[in-house]
Amino acid sequence: MSPALARMALVLGVLLVWEAFSRFTSVSPILIAPPSEVLWQIVRIVSTHGSVPDFYSNLWVTLAELLAAYAVTASLGVLVGFLFAGSKLIGDAFEPVLLVLYAIPKIILYPLIVLVLGIGMFPKIVFGVMVGIFVVIFNTAAGLRQVEPTYISLARSLGYGKWKIFFSVVIPAAAPTILAGLRLGFGYTILGIITAELLVVNAGLGFLIDWASFNYYTPQLYALIIITLCIGVIGNGLFSVLERRWVR
């Protein structure tokens, strides 16, 4: 049996037990929705025939926030990581500060962000960046620092100059760690965005999830959670493709 088959079998088994459990026991349907019902809800929501209001405009809000936040997380995170690894002074001066910031739960700052920036998309983007950027910075800096010194001596002995060494040795050598940071940073950014939407509830998938939960629309709630998860899964899949292409 292949691992993929084993995985499928397990998932299918869980779904079957879940279905039977929710149909043949007296557990309240407010707590557990049967998978078949959830699947049907997903279809209805995506085809805008369901009871979920303005699904696509809310999805778009979340995606726009996510894309904006991740663009900043990835570009600024990699840039700062390069600065930290490139300059000992900058690294020694500011990395400890960031490590402290990384350790505190960012969520306690969110009320402050809302107070200053309001309740639109912007504060959610800012919060997404705050949650996602650290791992990108640290992985980038670590990846660059961990390049084997012999890799560089070798290129030097073969007549490579500073810039050529940077592009043909340092970058490919650090790429796996940097990409891993970008992948983790993506997951954290989603987490930040959805958390922000659940705390200040006015738009986005977080808003819809809160709406379904508040009104006890349990199948819709399950369906929306799964749709939200799909964003993460699709993003992760894209990174897997990138890693297969670039990283050896």
Next chain:
Amino acid sequence: MAVIEVKAVSKTYHDPASGRETRTLENVSLSAADNDFLVLLGPSGCGKSTLLNIVAGLVPHDERGGEVLVHSRRVTGPNPKRMAYMFQDPVLYPWRTVLKNVEFGLEAQRIAKQERRARAMKYLQMVGLESFADYYPRQLSGGMCQRVALCRALALETDIVLMDEPFGALDEQSRIILGDELVEIWRKVRRTIVFVTHSLTEAVYLGQRIVVFTARPGRIKAEIRNDLSRPRSIGTPEFNRMIDTLWSHLKEESLLALEREKSTREQVVLPKE
């Protein structure tokens, strides 16, 4: 005619943290002729690898006095058109295939793609790895990786090849086999080889001229010609006599180095090699 000339070269390492100085080479002079197979043999920490790095232009020597000439030109930095350098570790880039690793040095010299490929394949064939050209280093054994590194050095087609304990990390059997291959290649394509080792057997097995170093600071203790006929075999009476001769020079130096390592372990300032 001398291809490499080392004249009165000294090297001192400074440790900026403690301000201590360690003299690793003291007034060393030697030369290597065309098609020489020169072995530098010495106790650990005697500066033989440092000397090789200085010749390669990877490390500067002390400014006072000495100089290093390669083809009568002062060495100021790495010169891959004249000298190939082989490290103790294979240092293959894991993101490049075997072929691309061998081509890496040629890419720096902007050699056309077809010419690169042809040269790389020629040397891969010489060490019997042509069918592994599209493999990645992690799919190869240690000995195979070191063969690829050898190809990368030879593919530069320089007349000088500098080797810093290139087979030091291999098991004894692979060492002997790779040594045989190296001698075979050296006889086929005329090159000047400078080979650093701390193995007496390897020195006698490979070397045509063997330079024995003293313990730190490294000076030249003896220079011995090794005219044993090739292919050489380990353990013959002549072979053992050669080893005895080398050992008679080396023994007290090794003891001295060992003693010093024990007594001043934490005071020694040596670069990572």
